[in-house]
Amino acid sequence: MIASRRVLFIVTAGLLFFSSFIPLSHFAEIIKTDAGLISGTQSADGGIKIFKGIPFAAPPVGDLRWKAPQPVTPWKQVKECNAFGASPVQGKPVPFSMWSKEFLIPDEPINEDCLYLNVWTGAKTNKEKLPVLVWIYGGGFASGGSGVPIYDGEATARKGIVFVSINYRVGIFGFFAHPELTKESGKNASGNYGLMDQVAALQWVKRNIAAFGGDPENVTIAGQSAGSMSVNFLVGSPIAKGLFNKAIAESGAGLVSNAFGGGTTLQQAEQDGERTAKSFAVSSLAELRKISADELLKKGQGLRSPVVDGYVLPASLPEIFAQNKENEVALLTGWNEDEGLLFGPVKNAVDFRKQAAQQYAADSATFLKYYPADDDKQANTSQLNLSRDMIFGVQNYTWANISTTKGKKTFVYRFTRKVPGTGEYAKYGAFHTGEVPYAYDNLKFVNRPWEAVDHQLASVMSSYFVNFIKSGNPNGNSLPRWPLYTANDKQIMILGDKQEAKLIPDRDALDFMYKKMSGQ
Numbered sequence: 001m002i003a004s005r006r007v008l009f010i011v012t013a014g015l016l017f018f019s020s021f022i023p024l025s026h027f028a029e030i031i032k033t034d035a036g037l038i039s040g041t042q043s044a045d046g047g048i049k050i051f052k053g054i055p056f057a058a059p060p061v062g063d064l065r066w067k068a069p070q071p072v073t074p075w076k077q078v079k080e081c082n083a084f085g086a087s088p089v090q091g092k093p094v095p096f097s098m099w100s101k102e103f104l105i106p107d108e109p110i111n112e113d114c115l116y117l118n119v120w121t122g123a124k125t126n127k128e129k130l131p132v133l134v135w136i137y138g139g140g141f142a143s144g145g146s147g148v149p150i151y152d153g154e155a156t157a158r159k160g161i162v163f164v165s166i167n168y169r170v171g172i173f174g175f176f177a178h179p180e181l182t183k184e185s186g187k188n189a190s191g192n193y194g195l196m197d198q199v200a201a202l203q204w205v206k207r208n209i210a211a212f213g214g215d216p217e218n219v220t221i222a223g224q225s226a227g228s229m230s231v232n233f234l235v236g237s238p239i240a241k242g243l244f245n246k247a248i249a250e251s252g253a254g255l256v257s258n259a260f261g262g263g264t265t266l267q268q269a270e271q272d273g274e275r276t277a278k279s280f281a282v283s284s285l286a287e288l289r290k291i292s293a294d295e296l297l298k299k300g301q302g303l304r305s306p307v308v309d310g311y312v313l314p315a316s317l318p319e320i321f322a323q324n325k326e327n328e329v330a331l332l333t334g335w336n337e338d339e340g341l342l343f344g345p346v347k348n349a350v351d352f353r354k355q356a357a358q359q360y361a362a363d364s365a366t367f368l369k370y371y372p373a374d375d376d377k378q379a380n381t382s383q384l385n386l387s388r389d390m391i392f393g394v395q396n397y398t399w400a401n402i403s404t405t406k407g408k409k410t411f412v413y414r415f416t417r418k419v420p421g422t423g424e425y426a427k428y429g430a431f432h433t434g435e436v437p438y439a440y441d442n443l444k445f446v447n448r449p450w451e452a453v454d455h456q457l458a459s460v461m462s463s464y465f466v467n468f469i470k471s472g473n474p475n476g477n478s479l480p481r482w483p484l485y486t487a488n489d490k491q492i493m494i495l496g497d498k499q500e501a502k503l504i505p506d507r508d509a510l511d512f513m514y515k516k517m518s519g520q
Helices: 002-021 179-184 193-212 226-236 266-278 293-299 317-322 349-370 376-405 423-427 452-471 507-517
Strands: 031-033 036-039 049-055 116-121 130-136 162-166 214-224 246-250 330-336 410-415 491-495 499-503
Touching (some): 116 193, 130 452, 179 266, 214 226, 214 452, 330 376, 349 507, 452 491, 452 499
Parallel strands (some): 130 162, 410 491
Antiparallel strands (some): 491 499
């Protein structure tokens, strides 16, 4: 009996020691991470191993609310990782505007205990060193989560990529600054917990992704909207150095002043935090950390912007890039044709021209050449295009210009395909976020009347992205040639009903708006 127990102990110890060396195909559901063993699931055909809800940091609750992500407590048993972790605390996901349910987080769970990530891999052994993609969701830094259907990683994993999607804190939970938080941090900084979560997830990837057959030295970070802005912030952050070598930025950056441009100073953010704290009638951080998440969410709606805190972001992104202190990456970036977002009533042609005269004075004629308003219909279109350019276009255009001027490999796209829709959704074109299901070959998750051209575009676009993730160059596989973007040529790839390279069509308008937005 004693001998048999010794044999059992030796066999068990051997499994624990050698599990990370066993071919994934033979030990499909057990992986050894630095915190313990995990199990997962697999695709219907067994070709892709899937691990959902892997903790990469301790739950940021209680005393860990508004603190940098802390290490996970190791576990002894095999942890089942077969379901997404909770989405970060935010409002209930309700379809609105052009975004149907497939573009939103699941109804539940939603919880402060949200620091989990997910891995899809087709590796047969942990020696394959497959390229890695780390996906960062959008949501205006106030919403979002990795469990959104269109962020599924199986299709990309089937093309030879280890796909990782991560969660990070949003809203007041991810971007709340306060003098007392700054004092206790040990870094003389506060307010960028959401960005620190992203860095912690990337550090987990660096330590653990080899066990899934991934190459920790070939990591691409990718994101859309606030996720794209996050990619830009990570490229600019010294604490993210060495964690990735390529970046995909879809519709968002922080290199020109806007609402999420990371231009908020620590002092400004602390003042906003103090005002919010006073609304709860508490006298200490300890009391503030005991307030319910629901109450914090209701009263802290405006707190969602990254902060120039002196630690995660030692300066604004324009300053960091001007001083050549950003992390080096090959860049693939672009934006969509019809992603202008209007947050107020649409002005008629007369009022739009009046506003142009007031705002642009001597340059108003030039402005109206690029954004004409000869009649109300034209004024409506111009306002949408202006919104697109100010929120997204100028940002990604500026990053592309900086990147190519510094000699970095740079590729730029414009997504122009009108996403099919019925009913209310039929009126939207190439809308904000509309490109994501195409880029990651996930049309099957979206209930739209897809046509043959959509499936063809998804095949081409996802192949471009996969090629870039692998090598830093989207070309290959008999795809239409995507030229390097250069300061002189400014050729981009049009991703629409046809895929073709063209000179960027509205570069003069973008140059004009860049000068105005940057105060030149």
